[in-house]
Amino acid sequence: MTGITTTDLVKRFDDVTAVDGVDLNVREGEFLVLVGPSGCGKSTTLRLLAGLESPTAGAVEIADEDVTTASPSDRDVAMVFQNYALYPHMTARENMTFGLKTATDFSADAVDDRIAEAAGILDIEDLLDRTPSALSGGEQQRVAIGRALVRDPEVFLMDEPLSNLDAKLRVQMRAELAELHAELQTTTLYVTHDQVEAMTLGDRVAVMYDGEIQQIAPPQQLYDAPETRFVAEFIGSPGMNTVEGTLKRRGDAAHVTWGENSLSLPSAGAVKPYAGDRVVLGVRPEDLTQEMGGPLSMEVTVTEPLGDSLLTRGVVGDTEMEVSLPPRSAVDVGDVLSLTADPQRLHLFDIETGAALYHSAETVGSDAAEPPVADTQRSTT
Amino acid sequence: MGVHENTYDSTVGAYLLLLPTLVAIVAFLYYPSLQTLRFSFFQTFLFGQNTRFVGLANFTELLSSQVYLTSVGLTIAFAAIVVVGSLAVGLAVAFLLYEVSDGKAAYLIAAIWPYALPTAVAGTVLLFLAHPSVGIYTHYMEAWFGVELDWFTVGWQGFAVVAVAAIWKQIGYNVIFMLAALNNVPESLNEACRLDGIETWRRLVRVYIPLMSPTLVFLVVINTIYAFFGSFALIDLMTQGGPTNATNLMIYQLYRDAFQFNNLGLASAQSVILFVLVAGLTFVQLRVSDRYAHY
Numbered sequence: 259m260t261g262i263t264t265t266d267l268v269k270r271f272d273d274v275t276a277v278d279g280v281d282l283n284v285r286e287g288e289f290l291v292l293v294g295p296s297g298c299g300k301s302t303t304l305r306l307l308a309g310l311e312s313p314t315a316g317a318v319e320i321a322d323e324d325v326t327t328a329s330p331s332d333r334d335v336a337m338v339f340q341n342y343a344l345y346p347h348m349t350a351r352e353n354m355t356f357g358l359k360t361a362t363d364f365s366a367d368a369v370d371d372r373i374a375e376a377a378g379i380l381d382i383e384d385l386l387d388r389t390p391s392a393l394s395g396g397e398q399q400r401v402a403i404g405r406a407l408v409r410d411p412e413v414f415l416m417d418e419p420l421s422n423l424d425a426k427l428r429v430q431m432r433a434e435l436a437e438l439h440a441e442l443q444t445t446t447l448y449v450t451h452d453q454v455e456a457m458t459l460g461d462r463v464a465v466m467y468d469g470e471i472q473q474i475a476p477p478q479q480l481y482d483a484p485e486t487r488f489v490a491e492f493i494g495s496p497g498m499n500t501v502e503g504t505l506k507r508r509g510d511a512a513h514v515t516w517g518e519n520s521l522s523l524p525s526a527g528a529v530k531p532y533a534g535d536r537v538v539l540g541v542r543p544e545d546l547t548q549e550m551g552g553p554l555s556m557e558v559t560v561t562e563p564l565g566d567s568l569l570t571r572g573v574v575g576d577t578e579m580e581v582s583l584p585p586r587s588a589v590d591v592g593d594v595l596s597l598t599a600d601p602q603r604l605h606l607f608d609i610e611t612g613a614a615l616y617h618s619a620e621t622v623g624s625d626a627a628e629p630p631v632a633d634t635q636r637s638t639t
Numbered sequence: 640m641g642v643h644e645n646t647y648d649s650t651v652g653a654y655l656l657l658l659p660t661l662v663a664i665v666a667f668l669y670y671p672s673l674q675t676l677r678f679s680f681f682q683t684f685l686f687g688q689n690t691r692f693v694g695l696a697n698f699t700e701l702l703s704s705q706v707y708l709t710s711v712g713l714t715i716a717f718a719a720i721v722v723v724g725s726l727a728v729g730l731a732v733a734f735l736l737y738e739v740s741d742g743k744a745a746y747l748i749a750a751i752w753p754y755a756l757p758t759a760v761a762g763t764v765l766l767f768l769a770h771p772s773v774g775i776y777t778h779y780m781e782a783w784f785g786v787e788l789d790w791f792t793v794g795w796q797g798f799a800v801v802a803v804a805a806i807w808k809q810i811g812y813n814v815i816f817m818l819a820a821l822n823n824v825p826e827s828l829n830e831a832c833r834l835d836g837i838e839t840w841r842r843l844v845r846v847y848i849p850l851m852s853p854t855l856v857f858l859v860v861i862n863t864i865y866a867f868f869g870s871f872a873l874i875d876l877m878t879q880g881g882p883t884n885a886t887n888l889m890i891y892q893l894y895r896d897a898f899q900f901n902n903l904g905l906a907s908a909q910s911v912i913l914f915v916l917v918a919g920l921t922f923v924q925l926r927v928s929d930r931y932a933h934y
Contacts, residue, residue, distance in 0.1 A: 310830050331836025343827035347849040356845065357835030 261286045261445055262307060262413060267316035269302050276302040278469030279316070284413075287443040289436075290474075291460035293450055295492070299469040301417055304449045308337050308415050321412050331360070333413075336406035340418040342398045344390040350401045351386040354408050362409055369408070376407040379438065396427045403438075414446040420455065432458060453493050457481070465489045482619060487612035490540045490605060496569065498540045499579040502609060505529070505537045514539045514606070517575030519554045524601050529616040532608045537615065540605035543569065546581040552598035556581065558591050570595070678907035690904070697908035706884065707892065707909075711916075714889040717802060718866035724806040725862055726855070729813030734843055736814065737821040747818070754811025758869070762876030765804050790878075794885030797878045801886050804877065805870045813858055820854035821847060856928040860921050867917050889913050 262284040269277040277299040284290045292300045305311045307318055309330035317326045325333045344353050354373055358364065364372065377383045380400045390398050399419060406414055419435075420428045436459055439446055450456055456463045457477040464474040465488070473485040484490035490498040503516035505526075512526030514537065521539065523529075544567075546554075556572035556579060563569075568583040572595070581597060583589060606616040679697055681690040701707045732750050739746060753761065769776045771789045781788055790796035824847060832842050848855070871890045874880060880887035880895070889909065897906030 308830075308834065310833065329836070330830075330833045335834070337830070337834055339827045339831070341825065341827055343825065343831045345828060345831075345846060345849075347852075357832065357837050360836045360838070360841075 261288070261321070262447060263319040264303075264307070265317045265319075267303065267306060267318065268314045269299070269306055269311060270314045275469050277306065277313075280466075280469075280471055282464065282471065282474075284445055284447055286445055289439045289446045289448065289459060289461045291448045291450060291456040291463045292466055293453055293456035293460075293463055293492075294466035296451060298466045300449045300451075300466045303466070304337075304415050304417050304447060307333075307413075307447065308335055309333050334411050335413045335415050336409045336411040337415040337417065338399075338402050338406050338419045340421050342390070342402040342422075344398055344402055344405075346390050349387050349389055350382065350393065350404075353390070353401055354386075354405045358408060372408040372410070373404075376404040379407065379441070380404050395423050396431060399423065399431065403435075407442075412445065414444055414448075416446065416448045418450055419448075421450070421452075428455075435459060454495060457493070463493075465492060467492070483614070483617045484540075484605065485614045487538055487540070487607040487614075490607065490614075494542055496543055496580050498542050498605070499546075499577075500538050500540045500607070501574070501577040501579065502536060503539050504535055505606070516577065519575050521553055521599055521604065522601070523604055523606070523616070524618055526616075528620070529606060530614075532615055533610065536609045538607040538609050538612075540607060541599045542603060543580040543582040545600040545603035546579075546597050547600070548581075548583060548587070548595055549598040550596055552596040554597040554599070556595045556597055558589055558593045558595060561589055561591065675907045675910050678904055679911045681904045681907075683901075683903040693904070697905050698912075700905065701908055701912065706887075709884065710887050710889050710892045711912075713798070713885070713887065714867065717798070717805075717870070717888055718863060720802050721805045721809070721866040721870070722859060722862045724802070725809040725813055726858060728806060729810050729817055729858075730848075732810060733814045733817035733821060734847070736818055738839075747814075750814045751811035753808055754815075756808075758808060758872040759876065761808055762804070762873045765800075765807075765873075766877050769800055790882070792882050794883050797882050798885045801870065801873055801878055804873050805866065808873070809862060809865055809869075813862070816854050816858055817851065820851040824850050852928070852931065856925070859924055859928070863920055863924065864917060867913065889916075 262282065264280055264282045267277055267280040267282070268275070280299075280303055282290075282292075282303070292303060294300045302311060306313050307320070309325070309328060309332075313326065317324060319325065320333055320335065344350075345356060348356060351373060354376070355369055358369055373386070374383075377386055380403060382397065382400050382404060385393060385397055385401070390401070393401065399422075403419070420431050423431060432455060435448075439459075448456075448459060450459075457480070460477055462474055462476050463480055465472045465480065467488045473480060473489050475483075475485075480489060480493050484493060484498070487500055491500060501516055503514040505512060505514050505523075507526055510525065510527055511522060512529070513520050513522040516539075521541070554574050556570075556574045558570055558572040559578075560571040561568060562571070563585065566585060568585055568587050568589065569580060570583050570587075570589055571578065571580045573579075574597075581595075589595065602619050604616075604618040605614065607614055678690075680692060680694060682693045682696070683690050736743065736746055736750060756764075768774050769790070771777055771791050777788045780786060788796060790800045828846060828850075832846060837846070867888075868890055870888060871894065874886050874888060874891045875894075878886040880891045890913065893906050893909040893913065896902045896909065
């Protein structure tokens with residue numbers, strides 16, 4: 259099987275632990291995205307897989323072969339760098355062929371065929387004789403991807419390949435990368451800090467924080483059933499609102515209160531056990547709506563018209579929250595809004611560990627959320 | 640039109656600000672240069688107290704003198720050897736320094752300290768280390784390789800010793816610039832090479848040298864100038880142009896004519912020839928490298 263497996267991978271730089279016990283399994287042909295904020299260890303993880311860094315502890319397997327101590331060139335991986343890493347004095351074609359002889363055992367004819375094929379796929383036939391300085395950022399990145407393609411590796415490793423492109427080009431290249439993967443089906447590990455990129459590209463997405471993997475799941479499941487408070491706040495644009503409150507039960511009914519505000523939870527019996535009586539309630543901005551006499555009251559501090567919605571930030575109790583209102587809603591700064599939340603889209607997290615205690619969608623059976631998949635994993639911070 | 644173009648009401652203010660620099664340049668650069676050019680058309684006596692206009696006689700005398708023409712040939716050969724040698728050795732040392740990970744600072748200091756040594760001191764030290772009869776280098780060279788070394792009397796040996804000394808003296812300078820250029824190579828290019836398993840030698844020739852080319856062009860020019868002018872102290876201390884004029888480079892011949900034989904006119908003519916030669920070479924080097932260097 260052509261995949262990547264890491265076992266308890268650890269990387270320390272002096273007294274900083276960049277990667278702290280990562281167990282990752284990228285399946286054959288899968289496009290797995292590793293996403294997280296700056297400094298979470300995602301790039302270091304990728305570099306450990308490429309062999310550009312050596313792990314402090316743990317093992318790396320690529321295609322069922324232990325490559326923990328193998329040199330980068332013996333791992334049959336091709337990497338695409340954030341800054342493209344093209345040789346500035348070589349033409350696009352030379353950039354693609356340089357090192358190909360060392361890295362692979364293609365004949366000269368095969369090399370020409372492969373270049374032509376890759377150039378065709380990436381639509382860069384006309385650019386092959388130009389040097390990088392005569393190419394735009396998007397074209398340079400195509401050449402860099404082409405360089406990886408012609409090597410026909412077991413695994414593609416991509417380190418924020420779209421980060422240096424402007425927003426519009428990034429969206430375009432994102433779609434092209436998805437198409438490319440659908441066509442080639444090469445196992446790919448893709449690192450990004452952009453959760454939109456992660457959600458749109460990944461067959462599965464691994465969310466990383468502070469050197470540890472928080473959750474690995476298909477994009478929709480990450481959104482619907484985040485396993486930690488961090489994942490809830492990180493995934494989504496904007497992320498989930500989280501508010502510390504008190505959970506009060508009365509029989510099977512329960513509600514979370516903070517200040518004057520209160521939300522009732524359906525099927526509170528499904529809440530996992532936790533210590534103390536304080537919990538973190540999570541609700542996404544798009545699951546809040548305006549309703550006369552609703553249980554929450556928000557004093558508006560900022561409005562951001564996004565065109566398709568009006569993102570409104572305000573204070574509920576003493577906690578900042580965001581709500582996504584219909585476009586052109588008549589809302590001004592200083593207004594007090596009455597809000598209610600979709601009862602099927604509520605989440606609870608442990609206030610100490612951040613672990614998910616409850617997703618209301620799973621208890622009442624919703625068409626939006628799928629049941630949890632067995633191979634997700636969690637490590638709490 | 641930029642705002643800054645209207646900072647001064649007239650150009651007078653601007654020239655006034657430039658005046659101190661202009662005065663210094665004219666007094667210490669252009670005036671002496673023009674004086675040298677003027678002197679080259681005169682025969683001088685008594686340290687230039689008495690002069691007589693002789694037209695191009697100094698130049699014709701030089702260009703028909705076998706000693707001088709030999710000196711020109713020697714100088715060009717010397718410059719070629721020193722430039723190639725100091726660049727090649729410097730590159731090798733800089734590359735090794737770039738690749739090594741432990742004790743980098745210690746190696747760097749070891750590589751560049753000869754440059755920090757004054758040429759006069761270096762020449763004196765080398766004279767004794769390589770002395771034909773008491774030098775420790777000479778002793779072991781003779782013991783290990785069974786050669787007879789006497790560079791005080793054998794012409795080519797004297798030439799070789801001075802050339803090696805000149806190369807050795809210049810390595811540190813080259814290493815500093817080359818190492819700076821190597822450190823400017825983006826780390827991701829090194830990583831791309833590692834992923835492809837590019838061999839060390841190929842990495843140097845195909846990746847590093849092209850990327851260093853602007854620095855290398857600069858060093859070729861600086862080393863050429865050094866080889867023509869900077870070797871004077873070494874020759875004066877170690878061989879005084881000997882043996883049998885084998886190290887009588889143009890700059891040394893010029894010095895002798897000017898200060899030993901007090902023939903300032905002839906020496907000025909040699910200055911002009913030397914200047915034209917080096918300026919021409921530098922011009923050619925810059926033109927040629929424009930085509931190959933990647934800026």
